[in-house]
Every structure is written in structure tokens, then in C-alpha cells.
Amino acid sequence: xxxxxQSPSTLSKSVGDRVTITCRASQSxxxxxxxxxxxxxxxxxxxxxxxxxxxxGVPSRFSGSGSGTEFTLTISSLQPDDSATYFCQQYDNYxxxxxxxxxxxxx
Amino acid sequence: ExxxxxxxxxxxxxxxxxxxxxxxxxxxxSAHGMNWVRQTPEKGLEWISSITTTSAxxxxxxxxxxxxxxxxxxxxxxxxxxxxNLGVDDTAIYYCARGKGRGGLDVWGQGTMxxxxx
Numbered sequence: 001x002x003x004x005x006q007s008p009s010t011l012s013k014s015v016g017d018r019v020t021i022t023c024r025a026s027q028s029x030x031x032x033x034x035x036x037x038x039x040x041x042x043x044x045x046x047x048x049x050x051x052x053x054x055x056x057g058v059p060s061r062f063s064g065s066g067s068g069t070e071f072t073l074t075i076s077s078l079q080p081d082d083s084a085t086y087f088c089q090q091y092d093n094y095x096x097x098x099x100x101x102x103x104x105x106x107x
Numbered sequence: 108e109x110x111x112x113x114x115x116x117x118x119x120x121x122x123x124x125x126x127x128x129x130x131x132x133x134x135x136x137s138a139h140g141m142n143w144v145r146q147t148p149e150k151g152l153e154w155i156s157s158i159t160t161t162s163a164x165x166x167x168x169x170x171x172x173x174x175x176x177x178x179x180x181x182x183x184x185x186x187x188x189x190x191x192n193l194g195v196d197d198t199a200i201y202y203c204a205r206g207k208g209r210g211g212l213d214v215w216g217q218g219t220m221x222x223x224x225x
Contacts (some may be wrong), residue, residue: 043218049210055213095169096157097143098154
């Protein structure tokens with residue numbers, strides 16, 4: 001199974017800050033990676049797929065990059081509405097797997 | 108509006124069974140692979156099963172293989188998860204999710220809670 005390791009597990013930043021979340025895969029997954037946002041009590045929301053393609057309706061301050069085993073989700077200017085937990089997920093191979101999540105808090 | 112609505116969750120004793128349903132609306136159900144994903148605070152998000160558009164290919168996580176069965180009825184826009192021999196580790200919120208087609212899971216239901224407890 002492909003393991004996904006996210007870091008950090010929690011971060012606290014101020015509004016307007018740049019935020020970077022890393023997802024490392026235990027083996028190469030090309031660019032078959034998605035990022036999700038989940039707010040408390042809500043369902044996950046797809047933000048980015050194929051490592052860097054922004055889903056329709058997602059604000060342009062979100063971006064994704066990477067290929068192979070290392071991937072990054074960046075929020076260019078953190079907004080209050082971005083307080084949430086972010087997950088990466090690989091769909092290169094079954095079983096599909098998710099990262100452990102990164103909780104983003106607003107200072 | 109594109110929507111997935113799960114039902115069938117509840118409280119069941121260890122060793123029991125439950126049948127989850129997911130009804131789709133607002134899109135061409137038969138054109139999408141479908142998935143079940145569960146979530147707990149301890150384990151996070153865990154993919155359970157996927158089924159392709161015509162049910163030609165089905166995949167399961169090792170943790171549920173042999174106990175859970177995924178199926179779909181394209182005529183009625185429904186996805187089913189039959190869960191047998193449930194254990195306490197199966198306690199979770201269960202989501203159905205639409206596959207985007209090599210693009211992750213782009214539509215999620217609201218989730219249904221399954222609690223396995225004596």
C-alpha cells in the first residue's frame with residue numbers, strides 16, 4: 001500500500017500569511033494526487049486534483065505542485081475561511097490512501 | 108443540484124449487518140465510478156471500496172474484504188454497501204463519493220453514522 005505522510009500535523013498562522021503543507025508518498029505516484037479541505041462537521045471538499053489542477057470554484061489562492069513522491073499545497077494568503085483540516089489522497093493505485101491531515105489554525 | 112444522500116446507518120451489535128444506500132441526483136450517475144470512504148477521529152479518512160461505471164471492476168480495502176459488498180443500480184441512481192460481520196473497528200461515519208475520473212473524489216454525501224457496539 002502507498003503511505004502518505006503529511007507535515008506538519010498542525011500549523012497556526014496569521015491572516016495574510018503564506019501556508020505550505022507537504023505530502024510525501026512512500027513510492028512514486030506520478031501526479032495522481034488530490035487535496036481536500038474539511039471543516040468541522042462538514043464533508044471533505046475537493047480542492048486540487050492531478051497534483052496541481054484547481055477544482056472549479058476553488059479560490060485561486062490555493063495551489064498545488066509536485067510529482068513523484070513529494071507534493072505541496074500552498075495557500076498564498078491565508079483567509080479566516082481557510083481554517084480547516086487539509087488531506088492529501090493518492091489515486092495512482094488501489095487501495096486509495098489518504099494522508100493523516102494537517103489542521104490549519106488562524107492566530 | 109448535484110447531490111449524494113446516504114442512508115441506512117445506525118447502531119448494530121458486533122457480528123451484525125447493515126446495508127447502506129447512497130442515492131444520486133443532479134448528474135448522470137452511470138457515467139461515474141463511485142466510492143465508499145469512512146472517517147473516524149482516530150484513523151482519519153479511510154477508503155473502503157470502489158466500483159466502476161458498469162460494475163465491471165470492484166475494489167476493496169483489506170480491512171473490509173470478504174465482509175463488505177459494494178454494488179450499484181444505475182437504473183435507480185443508487186449505490187449500496189452491504190456490511191456483514193461488523194466489528195467495533197467499523198464504527199465510523201460512512202460517505203459515498205463520486206469519482207471524478209482520474210481526478211479524485213469530487214462530490215461527497217453528507218455521511219451516515221455506523222456504530223458497532225454491544
